Amino acid sequence: MRITRAQFAFALALTSAVAAQGPDPVGAAPDFARDVWPILDARCVSCHGPQKNGREPKGGLRLDGIDWIRAGGDGGAVVTARDPDDSPLYTLTLLDGDDPDIMPAKGAPLTDAQRATLRAWIEAGASFGSWTGSGGPADIEAAAAAPVPPHRQHWQELAHGLEPLPASKLEAWRKVATIRPVLPDLPLLRVSFRAREGGVDAALLRRLGELDQHAVELDVSRVELPAGALTNLGSWPRLEHLSLANGSFRKGLPQATALPRLRSLNLFGTGVGSAILEELERFPDLEVVYLGGTAIPADMLREWAAARPGLRVVGAADLPPAEPAEAPWAGRRR
Amino acid sequence: MSRSRTRSQARSRASSHVRLRADDVSRRAFVRGAASGLLGVAAAGALPAANARAASLTGAPRRGAAQRVIFLYMSGGMSHLDTLDPKPGAETQGPTTAIDTNVDGIQLSQHFPLLAQSMDKVALVRTLQSTQGAHAQGRYFLHTSYELRGTIRHPSMGAWLSALREPENPTLPGHVSVGGDIYSAQGGFLSSRHYPLPIGDPDAGLQDAYRPKTVSDERFHRRWERLQGMNEEFARTIGTPSVAAYGEAYDQALALMESADLEAFDLSREDEAVRDAYGRSRFGQGCLLARRLAERGVGFIEVVSGGWDTHNDNFESMEDLCPPVDRGLTCLLRDLEARGLLRDTLVVLATEFGRTPDIVEARSGRNHYPKAFSGLLAGGGIRGGQAWGRTDDEGREVLENPVRLQDFSATIAYALGLDPEREHFSPSGRPFQVANKGRPVLGLFA
Numbered sequence: 001m002r003i004t005r006a007q008f009a010f011a012l013a014l015t016s017a018v019a020a021q022g023p024d025p026v027g028a029a030p031d032f033a034r035d036v037w038p039i040l041d042a043r044c045v046s047c048h049g050p051q052k053n054g055r056e057p058k059g060g061l062r063l064d065g066i067d068w069i070r071a072g073g074d075g076g077a078v079v080t081a082r083d084p085d086d087s088p089l090y091t092l093t094l095l096d097g098d099d100p101d102i103m104p105a106k107g108a109p110l111t112d113a114q115r116a117t118l119r120a121w122i123e124a125g126a127s128f129g130s131w132t133g134s135g136g137p138a139d140i141e142a143a144a145a146a147p148v149p150p151h152r153q154h155w156q157e158l159a160h161g162l163e164p165l166p167a168s169k170l171e172a173w174r175k176v177a178t179i180r181p182v183l184p185d186l187p188l189l190r191v192s193f194r195a196r197e198g199g200v201d202a203a204l205l206r207r208l209g210e211l212d213q214h215a216v217e218l219d220v221s222r223v224e225l226p227a228g229a230l231t232n233l234g235s236w237p238r239l240e241h242l243s244l245a246n247g248s249f250r251k252g253l254p255q256a257t258a259l260p261r262l263r264s265l266n267l268f269g270t271g272v273g274s275a276i277l278e279e280l281e282r283f284p285d286l287e288v289v290y291l292g293g294t295a296i297p298a299d300m301l302r303e304w305a306a307a308r309p310g311l312r313v314v315g316a317a318d319l320p321p322a323e324p325a326e327a328p329w330a331g332r333r334r
Numbered sequence: 335m336s337r338s339r340t341r342s343q344a345r346s347r348a349s350s351h352v353r354l355r356a357d358d359v360s361r362r363a364f365v366r367g368a369a370s371g372l373l374g375v376a377a378a379g380a381l382p383a384a385n386a387r388a389a390s391l392t393g394a395p396r397r398g399a400a401q402r403v404i405f406l407y408m409s410g411g412m413s414h415l416d417t418l419d420p421k422p423g424a425e426t427q428g429p430t431t432a433i434d435t436n437v438d439g440i441q442l443s444q445h446f447p448l449l450a451q452s453m454d455k456v457a458l459v460r461t462l463q464s465t466q467g468a469h470a471q472g473r474y475f476l477h478t479s480y481e482l483r484g485t486i487r488h489p490s491m492g493a494w495l496s497a498l499r500e501p502e503n504p505t506l507p508g509h510v511s512v513g514g515d516i517y518s519a520q521g522g523f524l525s526s527r528h529y530p531l532p533i534g535d536p537d538a539g540l541q542d543a544y545r546p547k548t549v550s551d552e553r554f555h556r557r558w559e560r561l562q563g564m565n566e567e568f569a570r571t572i573g574t575p576s577v578a579a580y581g582e583a584y585d586q587a588l589a590l591m592e593s594a595d596l597e598a599f600d601l602s603r604e605d606e607a608v609r610d611a612y613g614r615s616r617f618g619q620g621c622l623l624a625r626r627l628a629e630r631g632v633g634f635i636e637v638v639s640g641g642w643d644t645h646n647d648n649f650e651s652m653e654d655l656c657p658p659v660d661r662g663l664t665c666l667l668r669d670l671e672a673r674g675l676l677r678d679t680l681v682v683l684a685t686e687f688g689r690t691p692d693i694v695e696a697r698s699g700r701n702h703y704p705k706a707f708s709g710l711l712a713g714g715g716i717r718g719g720q721a722w723g724r725t726d727d728e729g730r731e732v733l734e735n736p737v738r739l740q741d742f743s744a745t746i747a748y749a750l751g752l753d754p755e756r757e758h759f760s761p762s763g764r765p766f767q768v769a770n771k772g773r774p775v776l777g778l779f780a
Contacts, residue, residue, distance in 0.1 A: 075757040075765055091759065101763050178502045178631070182399070184751075190401075192502060192631075245674060266674035290674040317672035319665050320448050322610030 029124030033131040036121045039114050040064075043104045048073075050134070058105070063089075065133035081126040082167075084119045093118065152183065158216065158238055159186045165214050173211065176204065182216055188238065190217040212236045221245035221266065235260060245269055245290065261285055269293035277304050292316035400680035400714030400749040401502065404624045405492070405636040406663060407514065409473070410643030411707075413689035413700050415729045416652045417443050418708035419460045426691035426728040429649050437719045445656035448664040454719040455667050455676065456712045457778050461723030461732040464687050464704035464739045469643070472686030472704065478522065479740040479770035486760070489522035491746055492634035494768045496528040498752060503631030505593030507531040507586070510627055512620040514638030523760045527586065530636065533599070536619040540590075540599040558588070595630045599623070608669075613661040621662035625669050628679050637662075642685060645699040659683075667712055680714030680749045684742065691729045706732045709742065714749045717780040740772030748774035 030036055040048075040063050048063040061073025069089075072078050078089040085091060092103040093110045102109060110118075164187035173179055173191075182188040191211055215236060221243045235258045242259065243266035262283045267276065268290045277296070280289060291301060292315050305313035415421060420432035420443045432441040435453035442450050449456070466472040471482045478488040489497070496508035509521075511530035521529035533540065549557075590596060597603060601619060604626075612618040620637035627635050639659055644651045663683065670676040688707025689700035706725045712718060723735035737745075744754040747768045754774055757765040 076753075076755050088757070088759075092763075095763055099763060174500075178500065180401075180499075180751075184753075192401075243674060264674070264677070268673050290672065292672040314672060314674070317665075317668045319608065319611035319668060320661065322607070 029127075030117050030121040032121065032128045035117050037131060037133075039110070039117065043107070043110065043114075047105065062134075066128045066131065068134065079122055079126050082123060084122040087122050087126075090115070090118045090122055155183050155186055155188055155216075159188050162187050162213060162238075165189070165211070169210060187214055188216045189214045190219075191215050192217075192219040213238065215239055217241040219243040221247065237261065240264070242266065259283060264288045264290075266290040267294060271295055274300055286311060288312040288314065290314045399678065399751050401678040402628050402632065403491070403495070403634045403680045403682060403714070403746060403750065404621075404628060404666065405634065406621070406659070406681070406683045407476075407636055407638045408642045408659070408683065408685040409514070409638055409640045410469070410685075411472070411687045411689055411702055412642045412685035413644060413648060413652070414460070414703075414706070414708040414725075415443075415689070415691060415700075416648065417445065417656065418458050418710060419725060419729055421727055421729050424691075424728045426693070426730070428693050430652065440719075440721050443652075443656075445652050446660045448660045452664050452667050455671065456710050456718050457716050458708060458710050458721040459723060459737055459742065459775075459778070460706075460708045460721055460725055461734070461736045462684075462688075462707045462709050462739060462742060463732060463736050464707075467687060467702045467704045469686065472702075476684060476686045476739055476743075477520065479743045479768075479772055480766075486764075487520065487522040488766065489524045489528065490520050490530075491743055491768065492530055492636060493521040493524050493528040494747075494752065494758075495634050495750060497524045498758075498768075499633065499750075501631070501633060503595060505589050506595050506598065506627070506630060506632050507590065508633045510632055510634070511636045512536055512623055512638065513616050513640070514636060530634075533620075533623070535616060536601060536623040537616075539601065540596070598626045598630045598632075601626075611661075612665045613658050615658035615662070617658045618662040618665070621666045625666055625673075625675075628670070628675060629673065644689065645694070645701060646697045648689065648693070648699045650698075670713065676713040678714060680716065680746060681712040682709070682746060683711075684709040688729075706730065711745070711778060715779050716749070717778065720778075722775065722778055735775075735777075737775055738772065740770045741775060742772070744769035744772030745774040745778060747772075748776075749779070 045062075045064045047058040048061045049057060050062065050064065051057065057073075059073040059075065061078060062068035062071075069079060070077075075088070078087060080086040088103075092101060093115050095102040097109055104110070170179065176193075178192040180190045180192075182190055189211065213236075216238050218236075218239060218241070238261060239259050240261050240263045242262060242264070245266045245268040247270050263285055264287060265280070265283070266289075269292070271294060272291075273295045274297070276291075276294075277300075280286065287310075289311065291313060298315065301313065301315055305311070415427055416430045420430060420441060421427045422432040422441070431444045433444050433447060433450055435442055435450040437453040440453055440458070442453070464472060464475055466475045466481070474480070474482040474488075477490040480488040492509040492511075501508045507530075509528060509530045510533060512533045513536070514532070601609065601623060604622060609619065609622060612622040617637060617639045624635040624637050639655070641651070641655055644655075663681075667676065667681060670679055670681070685707065687702050687704035690703045691700075693700060706729065723737060724733045725731060726733055747754045752768050754767060754769045754772060757767055759765055
């Protein structure tokens with residue numbers, strides 16, 4: 001059965017109403033135990049439940065417990081919080097009645113109200129409240145006990161105690177910058193103004209402080225910074241990578257800029273002079289600095305770098321001299 | 335605005351199937367959804383580490399995660415013994431000799447003297463394997479990780495990336511292919527918006543991207559509005575996804591024409607010395623163009639080097655084929671590094687298969703050989719200065735750490751922060767993955 005425009009509009013209105021009220025206000029989003037579980041219990045768990053008569057749950061998917069639902073099935077996750085269109089638990093129920101992939105696989109398709117409930121639940125954040133259902137798979141416990149890879153451990157430690165940036169703020173910033181999370185499930189962000197036209201105005205930069213807790217990487221290369229813009233950077237506690245490359249910025253980093261965790265600083269093509277070298281001492285954790293295309297004389301840079309073996313100093317590119325004219329391939333367009 | 339109203343109407347009339355690149359979901363919602371779904375942004379109450387397999391795979395981006403890819407495709411099947419996996423002393427080596435690099439214990443063929451001095455930035459992968467031994471099938475498998483079929487066209491990695499991630503620079507195309515034909519990189523069943531923008535000759539830049547001088551800006555926009563008005567009526571009555579896509583193509587073209595970053599395509603803005611350094615070959619200039627596009631936030635740039643199908647005169651051909659690649663690749667790596675871009679730009683060199691260790695004497699050539707061959711990765715979190723995997727003394731068999739092409743692609747996906755295990759649904763509702771069940775090679779990363 002095709003979704004008519006009215007049904008689509010209804011579902012959209014429902015989800016808009018939910019979304020407009022922000023994340024999970026009490027009483028507005030479907031309550032999992034009261035609204036969603038009865039659907040799963042009645043129409044899904046018979047196939048997607050515990051092993052029955054020697055038959056495994058279909059598609060490796062169980063839906064009778066919070067950890068089972070989160071673990072997903074053979075095809076991966078079945079629910080993506082806030083994104084019903086990327087949640088097979090919901091999308092497969094929308095298929096045509098004669099589509100072999102439709103869920104439930106047996107019996108009539110879900111009613112419109114049931115589909116709308118699923119959608120609204122996912123849209124509002126797919127939270128389970130106090131419901132847990134049956135216990136979870138053993139391998140989840142094992143994975144939880146497995147050692148955390150070093151790179152992930154680093155981010156987890158950095159993110160400790162940090163609440164995610166509110167969705168509305170994120171949306172607003174996304175209109176003017178490219179913001180990507182560093183890991184899918186952590187609130188740390190990479191912020192890039194790399195490709196925005198017209199530069200970044202001072203008013204906007206004053207609000208940049210909204211991101212100061214979450215940004216681990218800030219890229220304002222290719223953007224004309226207004227004078228004094230960097231004073232607003234303040235002490236961003238988690239910023240590890242800063243790129244000011246290709247900017248018109250020359251005067252040096254303002255005294256107010258104290259970035260305790262800065263590990264890489266990109267000043268390529270900025271035209272800064274040797275005065276910057278002293279300022280770089282301000283960053284105790286600095287591992288690499290890019291100083292190609294600046295006004296610092298090459299030999300001064302080499303000497304300065306040699307005195308600091310723990311710091312990687314990257315100068316202008318060492319491009320090989322042009323190919324000789326008599327090379328056999330010269331003139332042939334490959 | 336009238337254009338977006340038309341598009342949303344067209345979409346709502348589309349089929350009830352909810353699709354990946356859903357024409358019936360507004361683009362912003364899709365992008366937001368894709369971002370939150372794939373990358374978990376603002377997914378408070380997300381289902382993260384609880385998905386045990388994703389967590390154990392750390393389907394998450396790595397430290398220094400790749401923000402963009404430059405994919406160098408050696409079209410025709412690059413001989414591994416004559417390039418990245420030489421076997422000095424073996425009969426199969428033929429006349430090609432090996433040279434030392436700036437990494438102890440790793441040698442390259444004599445044809446890569448420049449790369450040999452930047453080997454510390456590179457991870458060679460010497461144990462690539464494919465099941466496809468013919469060009470069309472092999473090229474398709476390399477780019478999509480699926481077998482070529484009559485019934486469906488799969489997206490290549492560049493198209494997936496364009497579809498699954500918000501672009502860093504919305505005024506430039508997210509997916510560009512330099513010097514190739516339309517069969518190498520493709521959009522598959524994804525919207526045409528994700529198809530690569532083809533650039534035939536980097537020297538010529540982007541053709542037809544400028545308004546003729548006889549048409550003023552005002553006149554252009556008046557004509558544009560009139561055209562949109564005419565199209566609206568059509569779109570209102572025939573609201574199919576392909577009509578919507580057609581409209582979007584026009585919008586994208588206009589955005590590109592008016593983009594301040596259009597100059598990225600103009601190589602005449604680079605110093606002559608830099609252009610010379612990259613090499614005045616199509617491939618070399620293509621690498622330079624790729625660097626310029628990467629600097630401006632283009633997500634996936636493919637540069638194609640053709641002519642590697644050396645059934646005849648293999649050894650003589652190497653003298654022609656290798657130097658532009660040696661030079662272009664090395665300049666690209668050094669240039670990206672100087673600009674602080676190598677850290678989050680993944681550079682890939684790949685080919686559809688290798689070439690037979692046994693030399694065909696009569697033609698002094700090598701035939702197709704998908705059982706074991708070589709590629710390389712650099713930047714984007716990859717640990718440089720390593721040679722991954724080992725083939726036997728004659729370059730015939732993989733002895734250690736095989737990397738199937740779908741695993742190679744999964745490694746690229748993983749570096750980019752795309753979850754190789756996640757399923758995405760085609761318009762017909764069938765599930766596909768970005769690298770067809772390939773498993774990323776975690777040992778390649780720093």
